[in-house]
Amino acid sequence: AQTVTQSQPEMSVQEAETVTLSCTYDTSESDYYLFWYKQPPSRQMILVIRQEAYKQQNATENRFSVNFQKAAKSFSLKISDSQLGDAAMYFCAYFSVQGAQKLVFGQGTRLTINP
Amino acid sequence: DTAVSQTPKYLVTQMGNDKSIKCEQNLGHDTMYWYKQDSKKFLKIMFSYNNKELIINETVPNRFSPKSPDKAHLNLHINSLELGDSAVYFCASSLFRTSGGSTDTQYFGPGTRLTVL
Numbered sequence: 001a002q003t004v005t006q007s008q009p010e011m012s013v014q015e016a017e018t019v020t021l022s023c024t025y026d027t028s029e030s031d032y033y034l035f036w037y038k039q040p041p042s043r044q045m046i047l048v049i050r051q052e053a054y055k056q057q058n059a060t061e062n063r064f065s066v067n068f069q070k071a072a073k074s075f076s077l078k079i080s081d082s083q084l085g086d087a088a089m090y091f092c093a094y095f096s097v098q099g100a101q102k103l104v105f106g107q108g109t110r111l112t113i114n115p
Numbered sequence: 116d117t118a119v120s121q122t123p124k125y126l127v128t129q130m131g132n133d134k135s136i137k138c139e140q141n142l143g144h145d146t147m148y149w150y151k152q153d154s155k156k157f158l159k160i161m162f163s164y165n166n167k168e169l170i171i172n173e174t175v176p177n178r179f180s181p182k183s184p185d186k187a188h189l190n191l192h193i194n195s196l197e198l199g200d201s202a203v204y205f206c207a208s209s210l211f212r213t214s215g216g217s218t219d220t221q222y223f224g225p226g227t228r229l230t231v232l
Contacts, residue, residue: 033220035220037223039156042225043203043225043226043228044223044225044226045205045207045223045226046223047220047222050220089156091158095221100171101146101163101165101170101171102148102160102163102171102173103150103158103160103207103221104160105157105158105159107155107156107157108156108157
């Protein structure tokens, strides 16, 4: 079974600075998707970014980018120019393309933005 | 323009009661899911349906019964509620890819916070 590990329960960063959230996963599959979801205090789960494992190029969405290292099974999220609205729980998630059609989540990282 | 909606958003009830949570999506998706988020914020799949057919049923007590009247709705009924059922329940939906046989990105509803007293 696939597992996802986020080793940083909490992170903090100064407003306008850059922060990187770590995620590692364990799988024997070669084709899968990886996601970062954000959960602000409102509780809503919001998709931040998505990466297909077959793509070598790292995904980017405005201030959010990932560092996808397939051989190392690592999928970190970089947030540039941090804003107060980025404060939230961030979840890394794995999705098997061929296997069970479900997201497997990491434990989450709580990100605090200091003004 | 709500994409995935859930009702109610908050549910407080006594132990032993039966309750339902409703989910609806207007994204034209054909696959829907229920996830449970516990007090430590850990999220785990409970069920998924594709075109009204159950495709995932994780190790969930029989007291939980999903029902999908059509592909835009997936309801969750819980019998004989227990204290341990207190959690946030999320509905999500996605589109099944006919090529590759996989589902696309999942979009989540706002969650239902269930408190069992």
